[in-house]
Amino acid sequence: MLNIQGKDCLVVGAGAVAERKLKKLLAAKAKVRVVSPQATPTIRGWAQQEQVEWVKRTFQADDARGATLIVAATDQAEVNIAVYETVKPQQWINIADRPDLSTFIFPAVLTRGDLQLSISTAGAYPGLAKHLRKKLEREYGLEYGSYLTFLKEVRQQILSLGLNKTETSKLLRMYLDERYVEAAKEGVLDELEQAALEELAILKNKPN
Ligand SMILES: C[C@@]1(CC(=O)O)c2cc3[nH]c(cc4nc(cc5[nH]c(cc(n2)[C@H]1CCC(=O)O)[C@@](C)(CC(=O)O)[C@@H]5CCC(=O)O)C(CC(=O)O)=C4CCC(=O)O)c(CCC(=O)O)c3CC(=O)O
Ligand SMILES: NC(=O)C1=CN([C@@H]2O[C@H](COP(=O)(O)OP(=O)(O)OC[C@H]3O[C@@H](n4cnc5c(N)ncnc54)[C@H](O)[C@@H]3O)[C@@H](O)[C@H]2O)C=CC1
Incomplete structure (x- = not known):
C-alpha cells in the first residue's frame, strides 16, 4: 500500500500486462507517463482523456530520470533489462x-x-493470486464497503470520547460484528448507525 498519489511514474510498454499495472497506478492517483510505440485501445483512450501521458516511441536511456516508480512491461526481454540498467x-x-x-x-x-x-x-504462482481474488470477491461483497464507511464514522465518534485505551479498545471491538455486515447486505445499516451514534453521544455527554 504505497502512497504514490501525484508521484511521477513511468511505464515502458503498453500491452495487456502494462494496461493491468497502469490501472492500479491510476487508481492510486499516480502521475503516469507511458513510453511505447504501440498501445492497447484502453491505454490510447486514457491518453486521449489525459489520464496518462503517452510518448509514442521506443524506450530511451534517460526516460526513467526523475521517476519515483518504474514499470518495464515490454515483450522484449532485452528492453526490460535496459530499463532496469538505467534505474x-x-x-x-x-x-x-x-x-x-x-x-x-x-x-x-x-x-x-x-x-x-x-x-x-511472491511470484511463486501469480495465477493463484488471481484465483483467490475471485474467490474472495464472492465472499466479501459490496456490503463491506458500506460496513467500513459505518465503522469509520463510529470510530471517529469513539476516539472523540477521550476514553482510556482499555475502554476505547472495548468499544471499537463491539462493532466488529457480523450483524452489521448482514444489515449492510440487507440495506438497513443506516438504522443501526443512527442507533450506534446516539448511544455514543450519550457516553460523550455523561460526566466521568
Ligand atoms: C512476479 C509478478 C511480477 C509483477 O507483474 O508484478 C508476475 C510475473 C509473471 N506473471 C506471469 C503470468 C501471469 N500473471 C497473471 C496475473 C497476474 N500477475 C500478477 C502479478 C505478478 N505477476 C507478480 C507476482 C505476484 C504474485 O505472485 O502474487 C497479478 C497478481 C497482479 C497484476 O498483474 O497486476 C495478476 C492477477 C491480477 C488479478 O487478476 O487480480 C496471469 C493470469 C492472467 O493473466 O489471467 C498469468 C498467466 C498465467 C497462466 O498462464 O495461467 C508471468 C509469465 C510466466 C507465466 O505464465 O507464469 C510472469 C513473469 C515471471 O514470473 O517470470
Ligand atoms: N507480470 C505479469 O503479470 C505478466 C508478465 N508477462 C510478461 O510481460 C511482458 C509483456 O506482455 P504483454 O503485455 O502481453 O505483451 P504485448 O505484446 O501485449 O505488449 C508489449 C508492449 O511493449 C511495447 N514495446 C516493445 N518494444 C518496446 C520498446 N523498445 N520500448 C517501449 N515499448 C516497447 C509494445 O509497443 C507493446 O505495447 C512479457 O515479457 C511477458 O513475458 C506476461 C504475462 C503476465
Whole structure:
C-alpha cells in the first residue's frame, strides 16, 4: 500500500500486462507517463482523456530520470533489462518478466470502498493470486464497503470520547460484528448507525 498519489511514474510498454499495472497506478492517483510505440485501445483512450501521458516511441536511456516508480512491461526481454540498467537505487522498479530483479511486485487486489485486500504469492504462482481474488470477491461483497464507511464514522465518534485505551479498545471491538455486515447486505445499516451514534453521544455527554 504505497502512497504514490501525484508521484511521477513511468511505464515502458503498453500491452495487456502494462494496461493491468497502469490501472492500479491510476487508481492510486499516480502521475503516469507511458513510453511505447504501440498501445492497447484502453491505454490510447486514457491518453486521449489525459489520464496518462503517452510518448509514442521506443524506450530511451534517460526516460526513467526523475521517476519515483518504474514499470518495464515490454515483450522484449532485452528492453526490460535496459530499463532496469538505467534505474537508480532509490527508484522502485517492477519488471514484468524478471521478478528477481524487481524491487516490488504487483499483488492481486480486491477493493470495497476503503477496504483493500491484497493477495501475493511472491511470484511463486501469480495465477493463484488471481484465483483467490475471485474467490474472495464472492465472499466479501459490496456490503463491506458500506460496513467500513459505518465503522469509520463510529470510530471517529469513539476516539472523540477521550476514553482510556482499555475502554476505547472495548468499544471499537463491539462493532466488529457480523450483524452489521448482514444489515449492510440487507440495506438497513443506516438504522443501526443512527442507533450506534446516539448511544455514543450519550457516553460523550455523561460526566466521568
Ligand atoms: C512476479 C509478478 C511480477 C509483477 O507483474 O508484478 C508476475 C510475473 C509473471 N506473471 C506471469 C503470468 C501471469 N500473471 C497473471 C496475473 C497476474 N500477475 C500478477 C502479478 C505478478 N505477476 C507478480 C507476482 C505476484 C504474485 O505472485 O502474487 C497479478 C497478481 C497482479 C497484476 O498483474 O497486476 C495478476 C492477477 C491480477 C488479478 O487478476 O487480480 C496471469 C493470469 C492472467 O493473466 O489471467 C498469468 C498467466 C498465467 C497462466 O498462464 O495461467 C508471468 C509469465 C510466466 C507465466 O505464465 O507464469 C510472469 C513473469 C515471471 O514470473 O517470470
Ligand atoms: N507480470 C505479469 O503479470 C505478466 C508478465 N508477462 C510478461 O510481460 C511482458 C509483456 O506482455 P504483454 O503485455 O502481453 O505483451 P504485448 O505484446 O501485449 O505488449 C508489449 C508492449 O511493449 C511495447 N514495446 C516493445 N518494444 C518496446 C520498446 N523498445 N520500448 C517501449 N515499448 C516497447 C509494445 O509497443 C507493446 O505495447 C512479457 O515479457 C511477458 O513475458 C506476461 C504475462 C503476465
